[in-house]
Amino acid sequence: MEQYVIKGGNPLVGEVEIGGAKNAALGILAAAIMTDETVTLENLPDVNDINVLLEAIECIGATVQRIDRHTVKINGSTIGVVSVDYDYIKKIRASYYLLGALLGKYKQAEVPLPGGCNIGSRPIDQHLKGFRALGAKVQIQHGAIVAKAEEGLVGAHVFLDMVSVGATINIMMAAAMARGNTIIENVAKEPHVVDVANFLNSMGANIKGAGTDVIRIRGVEKLHASTYAIVPDMIEAGTYMFAAAATRGDVLVKNVIPKHLEAITAKLEEIGCEVQEFDDAVRVIATGRLGRTHVKTQPYPGYPTDMQPQIAVTLALAKGTSIVTESIFENRFKYADELARMGASVKVEGNTAIIDGVETLTGARISAPDLRAGAALVIAGLAAEGVSVVDDIVYIQRGYEDFEGKLRTLGAEIERVSSEKEIQKFRLRVG
Numbered sequence: 001m002e003q004y005v006i007k008g009g010n011p012l013v014g015e016v017e018i019g020g021a022k023n024a025a026l027g028i029l030a031a032a033i034m035t036d037e038t039v040t041l042e043n044l045p046d047v048n049d050i051n052v053l054l055e056a057i058e059c060i061g062a063t064v065q066r067i068d069r070h071t072v073k074i075n076g077s078t079i080g081v082v083s084v085d086y087d088y089i090k091k092i093r094a095s096y097y098l099l100g101a102l103l104g105k106y107k108q109a110e111v112p113l114p115g116g117c118n119i120g121s122r123p124i125d126q127h128l129k130g131f132r133a134l135g136a137k138v139q140i141q142h143g144a145i146v147a148k149a150e151e152g153l154v155g156a157h158v159f160l161d162m163v164s165v166g167a168t169i170n171i172m173m174a175a176a177m178a179r180g181n182t183i184i185e186n187v188a189k190e191p192h193v194v195d196v197a198n199f200l201n202s203m204g205a206n207i208k209g210a211g212t213d214v215i216r217i218r219g220v221e222k223l224h225a226s227t228y229a230i231v232p233d234m235i236e237a238g239t240y241m242f243a244a245a246a247t248r249g250d251v252l253v254k255n256v257i258p259k260h261l262e263a264i265t266a267k268l269e270e271i272g273c274e275v276q277e278f279d280d281a282v283r284v285i286a287t288g289r290l291g292r293t294h295v296k297t298q299p300y301p302g303y304p305t306d307m308q309p310q311i312a313v314t315l316a317l318a319k320g321t322s323i324v325t326e327s328i329f330e331n332r333f334k335y336a337d338e339l340a341r342m343g344a345s346v347k348v349e350g351n352t353a354i355i356d357g358v359e360t361l362t363g364a365r366i367s368a369p370d371l372r373a374g375a376a377l378v379i380a381g382l383a384a385e386g387v388s389v390v391d392d393i394v395y396i397q398r399g400y401e402d403f404e405g406k407l408r409t410l411g412a413e414i415e416r417v418s419s420e421k422e423i424q425k426f427r428l429r430v431g
């Protein structure tokens with residue numbers, strides 16, 4: 001089992017390059033199998049979740065050809081089965097995007113029902129409601145979702161009960177190849193929803209309104225080849241922005257779309273950082289102790305739930321009492337106890353964390369409870385005095401490409417290790 005070992009206390013300074021958005025790429029990879037022609041995807045992040053979905057796609061018979069670390073060619077003409085293995089869904093929930101993609105293309109699909117996960121129960125009732133509205137018969141059989149539209153899918157009017165990224169993308173994919181028009185209301189407006197829509201359109205789909213509350217789709221019979229580059233990852237970018245803030249550093253975060261980062265930028269400015277915006281970069285400068293704030297997670301363009309642990313860690317070191325409210329997922333404060341072990345004062349009540357900022361955190365042995373909380377705990381380690389060891393970094397590797405390497409270029413003392421001996425060696429080296 002690999003770990004990160006970190007000697008904290010260095011302000012992060014320098015430049016970091018952001019990769020393609022994991023969550024956009026997951027939808028786009030699934031959508032890529034919807035044509036029989038070859039699709040070339042660029043700017044794919046080299047992270048575990050993406051690699052697992054690529055395996056799942058190969059496993060149903062599609063051809064996957066890696067051109068380089070961030071480029072792949074996919075050909076869906078060789079797909080032989082429409083059922084996805086449980087192993088994949090167990091590893092990444094987003095394999096459920098194959099449901100919308102296969103159902104759209106082949107009018108049938110079978111995907112195991114994903115369970116809950118570390119951040120809470122994660123129902124997919126809205127996805128299924130959408131497929132049913134399009135005329136598919138959807139049943140849960142032996143732990144799997146079995147969807148079939150014998151007469152083909154037919155455009156429909158779908159109103160989502162809550163704003164869901166997953167449901168919006170899944171229904172949009174299926175509807176792209178349905179007969180007639182579909183209107184989906186109360187949809188998610190996240191940049192990765194827009195990116196999946198743009199990609200489908202580049203393959204010949206007719207989707208309008210992605211990025212607003214209503215998506216309108218005119219179904220097409222066939223999709224065709226496309227070459228498409230994935231949008232930059234706003235969550236990866238935001239993570240480095242908060243790493244700069246928490247360590248009182250000065251970091252230029254490159255290859256981003258500053259508009260996507262507005263909620264994050266606003267909070268950083270509120271707590272006293274200077275944020276400079278350029279065409280495709282943002283620079284975060286933090287000097288002195290930061291101030292308190294209140295923040296509530298919301299669907300885009302609100303403050304993202306995937307950035308909640310990172311701001312909480314930063315506020316743990318800010319002056320005064322901050323309140324962080326999580327309104328998307330029920331169990332997203334699992335890092336609070338770990339942070340407390342580093343000397344933070346965090347009290348969780350229901351979906352709210354009350355954080356009394358302390359002047360210093362001290363290094364400790366902590367473990368990553370999930371992807372984003374894991375990244376946030378690394379930030380805590382970078383800001384803390386002394387050495388921290390972060391266990392369970394597999395979670396972090398699901399979504400951050402070369403996290404330790406990028407942090408090192410910013411001056412962080414961090415290493416990926418896999419034994420106590422290596423940890424001891426690191427401790428000796430850093431004194």
Ligand code: UD1
Binds near residue numbers: 121188
């Ligand atoms: C996606 C992201 C995830 C991010 C989240 C919120 C991917 C692969 N994952 O997750 O990283 O944290 O958006 O930005 O892109 N809900 C239902 N029924 C449904 C669907 C959702 O009740 O059918 C609820 C969920 O429990 C949650 C809320 O709606 O409370 C939002 O979930 P959703 O946007 O669907 O999150 P994911 O797509 O799973």
